[in-house]
Amino acid sequence: MSVVTYLPRLLPTLFLSGKRLRPAFASWLRLVAPAVLAAMLVPSLLIKEETIDIGMDNLFFWAALIIFPVAWKWNSLVATVMVGMCLIALGRYLGLGM
Amino acid sequence: MILPATIQKHNKRAIISPCWLGVKRAIPIVLGYIPIGFAYGVLAGKSGLSETNTLLMSLIVFAGSAQFIAVGLFASGTGPAAVILTTFIVNLRHLLMAASLAPNLSGWKKRYLAFFSFQLTDETFALHSSTADKLNRCRPEALSLNMTAQISWVAGTGFGLVASGLIGDVKPLGLDYALSAMFIGLLVGQCGSPVRVVTAILSGAIATILYLAGLHQFHIIIATIAGATLGLGVEMWTKR
Numbered sequence: 256m257s258v259v260t261y262l263p264r265l266l267p268t269l270f271l272s273g274k275r276l277r278p279a280f281a282s283w284l285r286l287v288a289p290a291v292l293a294a295m296l297v298p299s300l301l302i303k304e305e306t307i308d309i310g311m312d313n314l315f316f317w318a319a320l321i322i323f324p325v326a327w328k329w330n331s332l333v334a335t336v337m338v339g340m341c342l343i344a345l346g347r348y349l350g351l352g353m
Numbered sequence: 354m355i356l357p358a359t360i361q362k363h364n365k366r367a368i369i370s371p372c373w374l375g376v377k378r379a380i381p382i383v384l385g386y387i388p389i390g391f392a393y394g395v396l397a398g399k400s401g402l403s404e405t406n407t408l409l410m411s412l413i414v415f416a417g418s419a420q421f422i423a424v425g426l427f428a429s430g431t432g433p434a435a436v437i438l439t440t441f442i443v444n445l446r447h448l449l450m451a452a453s454l455a456p457n458l459s460g461w462k463k464r465y466l467a468f469f470s471f472q473l474t475d476e477t478f479a480l481h482s483s484t485a486d487k488l489n490r491c492r493p494e495a496l497s498l499n500m501t502a503q504i505s506w507v508a509g510t511g512f513g514l515v516a517s518g519l520i521g522d523v524k525p526l527g528l529d530y531a532l533s534a535m536f537i538g539l540l541v542g543q544c545g546s547p548v549r550v551v552t553a554i555l556s557g558a559i560a561t562i563l564y565l566a567g568l569h570q571f572h573i574i575i576a577t578i579a580g581a582t583l584g585l586g587v588e589m590w591t592k593r
Binding site for chain 2: 256257259260261263264265266267268269271279281282283284285286287288289290291292293294295296297298299300301302305306307315318319322323326327330331332333335336337338339340341342343344347348
């Protein structure tokens, strides 16, 4: 894990300092970040037990709808994570869902 | 004539004050890393990963989202190969980040580059890229910023490990939502243009469909490549 984390961070700084990437490849790389984040996030919000579930008891999905604007407005990772966890904790406390 | 002692004192100050500036600039990251590291420590403690391995991961891997994913996969009994492959895919985004900072690091020696890259995360990258043009001149500041960030991450992990023995269940605290919330924060930061929003939606939809179709390990890499490629197509098509 250490190696596969380190290599993508190291190789570009060692070999690309001063060089230019092909523009199309650079644009593609720029899109990898939003793509990989969405690919990891969306299924975890929508899917419960192998099917799409956006009923009231899917707290992960409803909390996400609230913290997307929080993240956009405050532009702060800490605030987003804190509000998100508090919403989930509150929802479970009130017995709204899992 | 300047006495040697004066020169030494002057040199010392020339190193210490940029280091201190780096520490101060890292404070917003510290405020984020301690609670998120805490959540990681608690979840790792609950997943059955040993305390040593949990701390070692923060020390030698230092990749928040990848560590959360690894802990989740360990807890569900996934094999090491799938854990390593998923970690690799998740971390591929740093390839771009490192590549975008590289032109500003041309004056750095290789050993400093190696150390700098090791501590390059989404958050340290965000700070460095905001002052990328002065990276060549401010090596001590950049390195101390990184160092402060990692120390706070390891400290957060340690607190979390201690607390994981005291907390019976992570669910009432919502700690199991930390990773999703972190992804939302990072994703919003990445969605600065319409093409990026379209890419994220496509990739998220593809990942969901693939997961429902039964691909539970490779849905992320396939959706990422497909989403980024379709996004690039959209970008080229709209620019024509």
